[in-house]
Amino acid sequence: MIPLLIFILGACFGSFLNVCIYRIPKKLSIFTPRSFCVNCKTPIKPWENIPFISYILLRGKCSTCKAKISPRYFIVELLTAIIYLLVFRRFGFGLPLMTYLFFSSLLIIITFIDLEHQLILNKITHSGIILGLLASFLLPNLSLFQSLLGGLMGGLVIYFLHLLSLLLFRKVGMGGGDLKLAILLGVFLGWKNLLLSLLIASFTGGIVGSILIFLRIKKRTDYIPYGPYLCLGAMVVLLWGEDIISWYKGWLFG
Ligand SMILES: [Zn+2]
Structure with missing residues (x-):
């Protein structure tokens, strides 16, 4: 049960790391505003912000303008989840x-x-x-x-x-x-x-x-x-x- 929770925690943090990867080089705040589509700037609804699942359900496209969402979002979420799990297994609490x-x-x-x-x-x-x-x-x-x-x-x-x-x-x-x-x-x-x-x-x-x-x-x-x-x-x-x-x-x- 705990490893699963760590994995989910990792996926959520991965979602935040995606925001950092996009915004820090552009000198934007990583906390405000809420996540938006990089193409049409429409704010992302909460149900569209679930790690992995939203990307698959939306088939990698923005629900408003249908622009392709970079696969990097999916990759970073999955990678962070896996790494968090491995670090937990190595070090414990x-x-x-x-x-x-x-x-x-x-x-x-x-x-x-x-x-x-x-x-x-x-x-x-x-x-x-x-x-x-x-x-x-x-x-x-x-x-x-x-x-x-x-x-x-x-x-x-x-x-x-x-x-x-x-x-x-x-x-x-x-x-x-x-x-x-x-x-x-x-x-x-x-x-x-x-x-x-x-x-x-x-x-x-x-x-x-x-x-x-x-x-x-x-x-x-x-x-x-x-x-x-x-x-x-x-x-x-x-x-x-x-x-x-x-x-x-x-x-x-x-
Ligand atoms: Zn869009």
């Missing part, structure tokens, strides 16, 4: 749960804004870094020192990769937004988990990037958003980091 639900929500907002606008907003990373440092007081296995060290490590690694890219390829690889995102991940995860998540991010980014270039969906010179991979790496480490490390140790030392 308590302060870490609250902290990491907040952290995962931030990652979802950052990912989808980066995918749509190729932007990682300072407004989000700056406040996230401060909240991450404060969150270390709520987490039993992350001290303020480890949190600071994680942020420092995140910044240094991305800055080093940036210099390397300039030197080897003479182009800007990772930008300032990626750097601040890595600091944000570091303050929430600590330096060890941060390094693991950067490894996972470059691994998955490399594979997906190669597939996209191979299928000619993207060109070698196209802009690559790193934000979503960094967020994915952080999420994987948050949920399964300990399993990955113990599996790796077992594999290494037999």
Whole structure:
């Protein structure tokens, strides 16, 4: 019963994250006015605002103007619901749960804004870094020192990769937004988990990037958003980091 409630809670928060993803880059308030159709501006009726169900019943179209509603609304609701459930199963009730639900929500907002606008907003990373440092007081296995060290490590690694890219390829690889995102991940995860998540991010980014270039969906010179991979790496480490490390140790030392 409780997992189901967490799943529904996640779907409702996902609905709110959709509002954030649409409004924050446009500098609109995330609280007022009520949700509206982005095409005809008609306010959305309460029955049209039920996660998943409304999207399916409306067949992905606005009931007034019939404009197509982006599938992103459905995807974010479902993804948030699943992630909330996984975070709950990993941490159970308590302060870490609250902290990491907040952290995962931030990652979802950052990912989808980066995918749509190729932007990682300072407004989000700056406040996230401060909240991450404060969150270390709520987490039993992350001290303020480890949190600071994680942020420092995140910044240094991305800055080093940036210099390397300039030197080897003479182009800007990772930008300032990626750097601040890595600091944000570091303050929430600590330096060890941060390094693991950067490894996972470059691994998955490399594979997906190669597939996209191979299928000619993207060109070698196209802009690559790193934000979503960094967020994915952080999420994987948050949920399964300990399993990955113990599996790796077992594999290494037999
Ligand atoms: Zn409409």
